[in-house]
């Protein structure tokens with residue numbers, strides 16, 4: 001992997017699999033833009049990357065449960081960098097983080113839908129001009145095999161809330177967005193793919209959920225790096241991968257009407273229209 005001259009943004013890179021991906025990309029020579037909420041965790045990662053002999057990453061602090069903060073993150077990246085080659089939309093919260101009850105974002109949306117999906121949707125659109133200008137470029141949406149169909153009558157899960165349903169709905173939304181955006185970007189040489197990195201990696205999200213880890217961060221991280229940099233992915237777009245292999249997502253992902261509905265709702269909720 002040679003990423004010299006490339007600029008890469010990885011959201012949620014202060015912890016877990018994003019941290020590993022950021023480190024590997026920095027070692028491969030990329031200019032790495034790391035993101036999270038916690039400055040101390042970002043500093044520790046910067047030190048680790050420098051110790052590995054790579055260039056110091058640039059840290060962006062933003063809480064993706066606020067669309068205002070999300071917009072500011074995109075604006076700061078656009079202001080600071082003339083090129084962006086890869087955007088890895090990885091930040092996320094698990095099904096149980098913060099307790100079993102329904103939570104809402106700063107904008108009043110169901111929290112997992114907001115952080116795991118809407119923030120990445122907004123960032124992708126705000127960053128697109130930069131990605132297009134430097135094409136070929138890539139977007140990688142870190143989703144999951146945990147997928148639940150969206151009930152368009154209750155997207156914010158005000159009835160029968162469960163953390164696992166909220167998580168799985170947000171993850172399917174990411175995959176639906178990936179397919180939709182890939183169609184929109186045909187001919188632009190900006191590709192967008194999504195994946196399930198690995199099952200129950202040993203990360204904060206999994207441990208806080210009380211689940212015994214089954215995979216390593218390296219396994220999931222290498223699957224993300226494959227989509228972000230793999231030569232075999234050049235020109236391929238709109239796909240879903242289970243780790244290293246192309247896979248089928250939940251059937252709602254292939255429902256044109258559902259994707260159209262999700263796009264209209266997302267544009268409205270993020271203020272893009």
Ligand SMILES: NC(=O)c1ccc[n+]([C@@H]2O[C@H](COP(=O)([O-])OP(=O)(O)OC[C@H]3O[C@@H](n4cnc5c(N)ncnc54)[C@H](OP(=O)(O)O)[C@@H]3O)[C@@H](O)[C@H]2O)c1
Pocket residue numbers: 011012013014015016017018035036037038041062063064065089090091092093115142143144145196197198199200201202203204205206
């Ligand atoms: N772990 C698994 O087995 C697994 C399986 C399938 C898919 N995934 C997906 O992989 C991605 C990474 O998960 P992980 O297991 O590495 O999780 P993790 O260790 O809990 O790390 C999550 C990252 O997201 C950031 N984040 C969380 N909430 C945020 C918010 N409101 N605003 C900004 N940043 C926020 C965290 O930042 P802070 O440092 O500020 O907390 C952290 O950097 C997620 O999208 C997850 O759904 C994970």
